[in-house]
Amino acid sequence: DAGVIQSPRHEVTEMGQEVTLRCKPISGHNSLFWYRQTMMRGLELLIYFNNNVPIDDSGMPEDRFSAKMPNASFSTLKIQPSEPRDSAVYFCASSFLSGTEAFFGQGTRLTVV
């Protein structure tokens, strides 16, 4: 298995533009997590899904952020409109539902100018 796959690896966009980050979890994993990492705030959990259903989105900063998981092999995190303070590394991770190791993707470095 290639592990958790995220795309794109790097994204530079202008303020106000829509940004879509993509994640393919490890096959067979049924929990998926979106994290945001910054120097100031560390690793913040934005939202997580169990069996494609959003369980807890209390970490989503505001209505500009939305996440979907239309099937077991794909998830998106969308920011619309983007702002400079959204600049961060966004990680997707997946695991089995039983709560064992969370495997992280390589992350998407987002820069909003």
Place this chain on the structure above:
Amino acid sequence: GENVEQHPSTLSVQEGDSAVIKCTYSDSASNYFPWYKQELGKRPQLIIDIRSNVGEKKDQRIAVTLNKTAKHFSLHITETQPEDSAVYFCAASIVSGGSNYKLTFGKGTLLTVNP
């Protein structure tokens, strides 16, 4: 919700010395405590974990201890090497077969091992 505090935020040691990183958690129901290592520009990766039914776990130069009464757990690295230099994150969650699971991370410790 769960809150995980991690200390220190930075730690510098000489090669061969030991390093200790400490974390506290707030939710007494938490029962799973993993530690992740993140090298510069890379993804976090699990290095060791402990469940609440044990007090200590070792894996070569790495050990983790857990005090459920005090709600704190620690990572111990002995005989540190330059390649141990990285950011280390502790985390806590509630794991129960078939139930929801949420991993909350501490803010990380930047460990620098000086040759």
